Amino acid sequence: MMTADQKSRTHLSTDIIVVGGGIAGLMLALILGRMGIRVTLVEKNRELIAHQRGEILQPNGLKILEQLGLLEEIRPHSYEVNVFHFYQMRGDFLCDIRYDLLPPPYSYALVASPYHLQALLLQKAMETGFVNILWETEFQELIWSGKKVCGVIAKQREERITLQGKMVAGGDGGRSAVRSALGIGAAIYQYRDGYFTARLERPAGFNRDARYYVGNRRILALFPVSKSDLYLLYLIPRNRQEAWRKRGLEAWKKELLSIDPVIEEPLKKIGLENIHYMPVFRIRVDAWVADGAALIGDAAHSFNPHVAQGRNQAMEDAVALAKVIELCFKNGDFSKTALMPYQETRKKYALIYEKLGDELTLFWNSGLKPLVWIRNRVFRQLHKKPKLMYKMLTTVSGVKIDLFTLLDRFRALGVWPWRT
Numbered sequence: 001m002m003t004a005d006q007k008s009r010t011h012l013s014t015d016i017i018v019v020g021g022g023i024a025g026l027m028l029a030l031i032l033g034r035m036g037i038r039v040t041l042v043e044k045n046r047e048l049i050a051h052q053r054g055e056i057l058q059p060n061g062l063k064i065l066e067q068l069g070l071l072e073e074i075r076p077h078s079y080e081v082n083v084f085h086f087y088q089m090r091g092d093f094l095c096d097i098r099y100d101l102l103p104p105p106y107s108y109a110l111v112a113s114p115y116h117l118q119a120l121l122l123q124k125a126m127e128t129g130f131v132n133i134l135w136e137t138e139f140q141e142l143i144w145s146g147k148k149v150c151g152v153i154a155k156q157r158e159e160r161i162t163l164q165g166k167m168v169a170g171g172d173g174g175r176s177a178v179r180s181a182l183g184i185g186a187a188i189y190q191y192r193d194g195y196f197t198a199r200l201e202r203p204a205g206f207n208r209d210a211r212y213y214v215g216n217r218r219i220l221a222l223f224p225v226s227k228s229d230l231y232l233l234y235l236i237p238r239n240r241q242e243a244w245r246k247r248g249l250e251a252w253k254k255e256l257l258s259i260d261p262v263i264e265e266p267l268k269k270i271g272l273e274n275i276h277y278m279p280v281f282r283i284r285v286d287a288w289v290a291d292g293a294a295l296i297g298d299a300a301h302s303f304n305p306h307v308a309q310g311r312n313q314a315m316e317d318a319v320a321l322a323k324v325i326e327l328c329f330k331n332g333d334f335s336k337t338a339l340m341p342y343q344e345t346r347k348k349y350a351l352i353y354e355k356l357g358d359e360l361t362l363f364w365n366s367g368l369k370p371l372v373w374i375r376n377r378v379f380r381q382l383h384k385k386p387k388l389m390y391k392m393l394t395t396v397s398g399v400k401i402d403l404f405t406l407l408d409r410f411r412a413l414g415v416w417p418w419r420t
């Protein structure tokens with residue numbers, strides 16, 4: 001453990017220290033900045049990373065962006081999807097997940113570039129005049145006053161910086177160093193499948209819709225991400241990456257074309273440098289708050305991307321934590337007890353999405369015939385049973401948590417005689 005004046009050359013003080021300039025950290029910095037609270041955000045990278053991917057902003061995330069006056073600004077860097085079509089690998093239709101059935105105004109999802117969203121949050125946070133960002137600054141240690149966190153020590157190139165504040169928010173992602181420094185336990189599980197992602201030129205044939213192909217431990221998703229770009233996601237078992245490389249890029253392209261020939265022309269233009277491997281983790285964290293500290297975003301929870309909620313939950317975390325921080329300022333109390341309402345409001349949702357993510361992964365990623373059979377049957381039943389589909393959609397889209405009952409599961413399997 002280090003005290004504030006050991007080894008450090010630069011000493012800074014602020015109100016709130018945020019570690020990590022991902023969506024969680026930037027969103028929190030922006031909201032606090034708009035409240036007139038001084039924030040210093042430390043980010044280990046030199047600048048925002050332009051990840052070549054698209055991610056789904058669900059209605060719950062859209063609502064937050066709208067409330068912050070940012071929704072219209074992100075539209076040029078995103079694509080509105082009303083329907084996700086699900087097919088089997090060989091092309092048979094399974095089901096339409098229709099976002100346009102949701103109550104307006106958020107009866108769609110936006111597939112957006114994470115980079116552009118973060119760039120927008122960064123710009124707006126800076127405009128508040130209360131947010132200071134320290135780039136190339138890596139969190140190293142917490143500073144303690146007794147049992148309460150009161151700052152961080154970070155490394156900016158060769159210089160050590162001491163930052164003191166009323167509390168530290170750890171938004172430093174799934175492998176959170178802040179979480180470790182707090183001594184908070186986390187159960188980390190790497191799913192057996194990860195994904196190749198790539199951004200392609202968008203071919204004709206998409207109109208406010210996206211395509212999802214599921215097979216025997218095979219998944220291909222094609223999501224338009226802007227007027228010009230298409231985002232591709234392809235399941236790769238994590239132990240088969242090497243075999244994939246040996247088979248070569250051309251063999252892979254051929255495999256993709258056998259699933260959907262619409263990407264023939266765009267695929268010709270991509271090389272290995274355009275393809276990125278994304279491992280996928282489930283992270284369950286024991287506690288989200290401590291005396292003088294809180295965790296947000298993937299530092300607090302991570303679940304399978306099939307629920308497409310990680311980014312949206314990170315935004316919800318930032319909104320909820322900012323409200324609690326406002327109260328902490330009023331009461332002059334940043335203790336664990338004072339921060340606990342944040343954990344109480346948010347953790348239960350993360351656990352629901354974690355469970356749902358696991359359930360979807362079990363069926364969607366399976367190569368076992370009985371599970372594949374159940375999955376395909378459930379998709380077809382959902383297509384025929386609008387009430388059931390709606391129930392599932394409201395949960396995934398973050399509109400309302402409405403989990404399947406046992407009866408719903410029977411209905412989804414088609415062993416319940418009535419249409420609902």
Ligand SMILES: Cc1cc2nc3c(=O)[nH]c(=O)nc-3n(C[C@H](O)[C@H](O)[C@H](O)COP(=O)(O)OP(=O)(O)OC[C@H]3O[C@@H](n4cnc5c(N)ncnc54)[C@H](O)[C@@H]3O)c2cc1C
Pocket residue numbers: 019020021022023024025042043044045054055056057137138139140171172173174177195278279280296297298299305308309310311312313314
């Ligand atoms: C394949 C895939 C697809 C996904 N699709 C979706 C989707 O469609 N919709 C959705 O909502 N979510 C999706 N997600 C989840 C989503 O990407 C994450 O939940 C989200 O990016 C988490 O944001 P974050 O800010 O918490 O963490 P991160 O994005 O990991 O940001 C953490 C930041 O902290 C910085 N940092 C780390 N350590 C330090 C340190 N020691 N000092 C200083 N800075 C540090 C990092 O550089 C980084 O900038 C997907 C995830 C995957 C893997």
